[in-house]
Amino acid sequence: MSNDWTGRSAQPRRPGRQGPPPSPLALAHEARGALQEQFYRVDQFQSDIGGTVKLYAELLPERAGRTGVVPGWATLDAKATELIVAYLEALDRFDPLEECTPAQVIDATHLFGQLAPKLGLLGNDMEGFLERFGPELRRVGEVRHQVETRLGAAAAKVQEAEAAWLRMTNDGFQFEVADQAIARARIAGRKLAAAGSLLTPDKATEGAEVVEKLASEALALATDLPRRAATLRNRIPSLATRIDALETRAGSVPEAMRALRREFSTPNWDDLARRETDVAELLADARSRVARLRQLHEAGDLTAALVALDELETRLDEAGTVVDGPRERLALLRALRDDPQHRYDTTRFQLRDARYLIMNGKTVASQPWAGRLDRAAAELIALEGLLEGHHHPDYWDLHVRLDALNQQIRTLIDDYRAAH
Structure with missing residues (x-):
């Protein structure tokens, strides 16, 4: 919306027969109406554009620092505030018009006529601002939608x-x-x-x-x-059955430990021997926990029952490790003793695959991959000599270190693929 401000306070009259000229009070009312129209226009712009610019500065601070939106609006907003204050003072000064003296009515008409063009021109400037920065301010809507x-x-x-x-x-x-x-x-x-x-x-x-x-x-x-x-109703009997199975397997623990002591040196089984006497205590504790779990379930205390279930399953996992540990260790150590080369070959093949992946036809691998390959190869060479010259080798230490080396190589492969 644009306006033509010429300083005239009334519309031109039609040619022909003329009526009586408007009274000074009527001219004052007309001037005030024109002023109020421009005030409402500026006030609406100030509210709508000002709110959008505020959001623009808050939601898009980086863009707001590069464009002229915020400082440009600040200038217009300051002018608007100044004119609105003058507008309100003018209305208040000549309110009500009907009670003003003739001189005051003339003064009011003059003042209203001065302020209206200023507000009109400011409204035009605000409208121009919106036309210029409208696309930029529309980003606020996009951000809000996001x-x-x-x-x-x-x-x-x-x-x-x-x-x-x-x-x-x-x-x-x-x-x-x-x-x-x-x-x-x-x-x-x-x-x-x-x-x-x-x-x-x-x-x-x-x-x-x-x-x-x-x-x-x-x-x-x-x-x-x-x-x-x-599932608690069915889980409780199955847990009791699991304990029975553990108790049955626990009978093989002494025999497995005797075989470990007979066939292998102390470092191969010493950690298991320290827990050999824990088997009976772990199974007794598990049975006590099953009984407690059953009581909680029958009492309807499901929260406590589920906590007890988690604790019981943790204890059963621990008991299973202690019960099955000697038998599993014996089988692992015998296999390693009878054919250590198989374990070395498995690691060697894995290291070779890592080297092929990293070299990829090149003569020299780049860092840090070359250094990591060299360290893995050096560890394998050290492990290949671990059993030499020992009458009572520590096969368990060899197993642990080979496992660690295998994991190191797998991590190397995963890291290289992630980087490429």
């Missing part, structure tokens, strides 16, 4: 977790840990949504990732806990 999309995705994750939590409660399950998790996800989601209008895309992504992590934790608990609780 932020809203990211926040919407996070909110959807919270809703998914809430749906799972509601299904859990509707099925008659109640777990305090799940209740706390969904509460944390909800609170984080509400805080993120409340801050959404002020977030840059990076900040929105950062906050959304936190919300999604909390929602995923809540979803996992609301889904997993009821499923595990529902």
Whole structure:
């Protein structure tokens, strides 16, 4: 919208028959109306453009520092504030017009006539600003859409977790840990949504990732806990059966340890001997834990029952290591003693594959890959001489070091592929 400001306070009259000239009060009302029209126009521009520029500076600070949007608007905004103050003072000074003296009415008409063109020209400048920087300011909408999309995705994750939590409660399950998790996800989601209008895309992504992590934790608990609780009735008998099987296998521990002591030097089995007497204690503890688990399940304390289940399974894994350790160690040491070359060859082939991958037809490998290859090769050469000249070799140490070298080579291969 543009305006022609000529200093005239009234529209030209039609030719022909003339009516009585307008009274001074009517001219004052007309001037005030024209002034108010321009004020409303400037006020609307100031509100709309000013709000967008503020968001532009907050959401796109790097761009705002390079373009002339913010300083250009600041100049117009300062002029607008100055003229609006003058406008309000003018209205207040001659309010109401009907009670003003004739001299005051003339003064009001003159003042209104001075301010209206100034506001009109400022409105034109604001309109020109919008035409010039409109494409740049439209980036605010794009950023807002990007932020809203990211926040919407996070909110959807919270809703998914809430749906799972509601299904859990509707099925008659109640777990305090799940209740706390969904509460944390909800609170984080509400805080993120409340801050959404002020977030840059990076900040929105950062906050959304936190919300999604909390929602995923809540979803996992609301889904997993009821499923595990529902299987408790069948899990308890199976755990008792597992303990029976461990107890049966425990009978072979003394025989396996005797064979280890007879066939191999102390370093090969000393770590197992230190735990040989733990077998009976571990199995007794496991049976006690099964009985406690059964009591908790029958009492309906599912939260405590699941905690007890986790602890019991950890203890059974430990017991299985102690019970099966001597037998498995004996088989491993015998195989290594009877054919150590097989283990060396396995590592050698793996090292050769790593060398082929890194060299790739070149005569010299680049760093740091060449250094890592050389260190692995040197370790293999050292291990190949580990058994020489020993009447009672430490096969277990050889096994541990070969395993470590194999892992070192696999890591080298993975790192090289990731870098290329």
